[in-house]
Amino acid sequence: MKKSLYLLVVLLSFTILGCSNDMSGDKPPEVYIKIGKEKYETKLGAYCWKGTCTDKAGPIELLKGTVPINAIPGEEISFIMDYETKPNEFHLVQIHESKENEILIKENGFSSPTQKGIYYYSYGxxxxxxxxxxxxxGDAFYAFVLEVK
Structure with a gap:
């Protein structure tokens, strides 16, 4: 089930929406998450950009071996993208203990989970x-992993 939602979103993105080629850069812009005053990198997953579409593993596989970013319960986390044309549609999926949940993004951010644990995210x-x-x-998926302590 966890891969099914991710794959469905990727397939819909590639097949229904298609891609045009008027975006700048060779690939989608970098995305960071900001917790407090610290800024952390995310990992670019599947994307469609300037007529080129790639397919990559889901967040858990993509982040294998990555050290989780530490967070405290309920901490505010924001997304940072230094790119002139901002995307106009966003989705955030959280994966924890083989369960997927869509997380509401408010004012370009969200709150970390209130329960301790390791949480994987796919930001589309x-x-x-x-x-x-x-x-x-264009479209892109970014992955990151949090450890709530």
């Missing part, structure tokens, strides 16, 4: 054409 972003709602100018 889309640049949807404002004139043609079924046309994606």
């Amino acid at each position: 972003v889309w640049w949807i054409d404002e004139k043609e709602e079924n046309l994606s100018k």
Whole structure:
């Protein structure tokens, strides 16, 4: 089940929305998460950019061997993307103990879980054409892992 939601989103992104090639850069921009005053890298997963689509493993497999980012329960976490045209659609999926949950993003961020544990995330972003709602100018999935202590 955990891979099914991720794969469904990726497939929908690639097959229904398609890709146009008017975005700058060779691949999607980097995304960071900010906790307090610290900024942490995320790992770029699957994406469709400038007519090129890639497919990569889901967040757990993609982050294998990665040291989790420490967080305290209920801590505010924000997303940082230094890119001129911001995506206009966002989704955040949390994976914990083989269960997937969509997490609400408010004001470009979310709160860390209140229970201790290791949590994997897939942050999907889309640049949807404002004139043609079924046309994606690009999309990307970013992965990161938190350890709530």
